[in-house]
Amino acid sequence: MINPLRRIAIITDDPGWHGKQLCRAFAARSCAAEYVSLTDCKIQVADDLPILIPGFEQTLPDAVFVRGVPGGSLEEVVFYLDILHALKILGVPVYNDGHAIERSVDKAMTSFLLQHAGISTPKTWVLRDRELALAVAERELAAGHYLISKPLFGSQGEGIRRIEKSTDLLWLTGSHGIYYLQRFVECEGEGYSDMRIFVINGKVVAGMRRRGISWLNNVARGASCEPVELTAELTELAIRAVAALSMDYAGVDIIRDRDGRLTVIEVNSVPAWKGLQGACGVDIAGLLVDDLVQRHMYSIKAVA
The missing domain is CATH 3.30.1490 (Dna Ligase; domain 1)
Structure with missing residues (x-):
């Protein structure tokens, strides 16, 4: 049994369904998770605890799961990322870490890194x-x-x-x-569709096809979801895309164009998975938490 005193900070301003899924998954592994907004955190270099996180005033969390980073001015966004970078420097596992967030939240850098790695992506x-x-x-x-x-x-x-x-x-x-x-990449077949492939620790764990009611294939915009066959070509491309951005996990958006070629549209370091889980029946939150605990929380020991 995992030490029940291990405490996790879930970084989010809107916990919703995903936050509840993560809390349940952490609780099932004897970890207590609490929601934290980066807007409420502080850097205080004059004190023994240089990063102040609400609810963690006496000691830093054992791990941080980044579910969302708030928008704002350049100064605000840099400050939020500074918090994540500092936590990692202090030895707190941050999942995905600040560098991964930077690479993916900035669409220009995402496009550049994909092209630099020789991965097909739109001009x-x-x-x-x-x-x-x-x-x-x-x-x-x-x-x-x-x-x-x-x-x-x-x-x-x-x-x-x-x-x-x-x-x-x-x-x-x-x-x-x-x-x-x-x-704009025209997809093969009729209508509008693309694929969301979910990668954790260099492995594809689930994939779905999204069929949009318009050219914007997004579940939040009404797209329907269905399982997709995870071919070797598709999984290899998704894994390479995540590796190019050095992420623990990611949702990779891929489209097959009218000439039959696969192209990576986007790589998301804080992907939603409600539609994917509904389509594929895979416990995504459980897989994410297992990966964080098993690979990054090295100090967690089994106790009788």
Whole structure:
């Protein structure tokens, strides 16, 4: 039996269904989990305990599970990541850690690292100048390609637009002055669909196909979910994508285009899994907690 005194901080501002799943999984392994917002944490370098976390004023948590990082100004986001980096330096397992969060929350860096690792990903432009962004968009439209405009930071489809014609360029705006444009990939077959593949510790544990009611295949936007065959080609690509971003776990979004090629659209370091679990019947929270405990919480010992 695992020492019942082990305490876990789940970093989130919106625990919801996923938070409850994680708490149950930790409790089943004799660990007590508590929700913590990074907005309430402090750095106090003058004291013996340099990181102050609500509920953990006397001692740091035995591990931290990052379920979400709040948005905000550049200074606020840097501060939140500083907390995660500092906890890891102090010897607290952080899952996924701050570096993994940085690599994935920044879509520009995600695209760069995927391409750098030789992984197929859509052609992407990230730039500051509006006139150059418009020129890229006009050139792509003239060549018969749609574009996706995304905020550099964001999730669940928020702020994403598809550019289909020249009049769409009238509303083209940057995300705090930065333009992220990505060539739209048409999927094979009828309608709109892509695949979410869940990877934990370098292994694919589940996968589903998402069929969207529009071109935006997102469960939060009404997409339906169904199990997908985990072929060797699909699993290898997902595993390589997660390795390129050095993550403990991730949700990898992959699309098969009209020429039959697999392309990685996105890699999410704080993925939701409610739709995936419903489609595949896999206890994702339990697998995540097992991986965190078994690989990272080295000081946990079995007791009689």
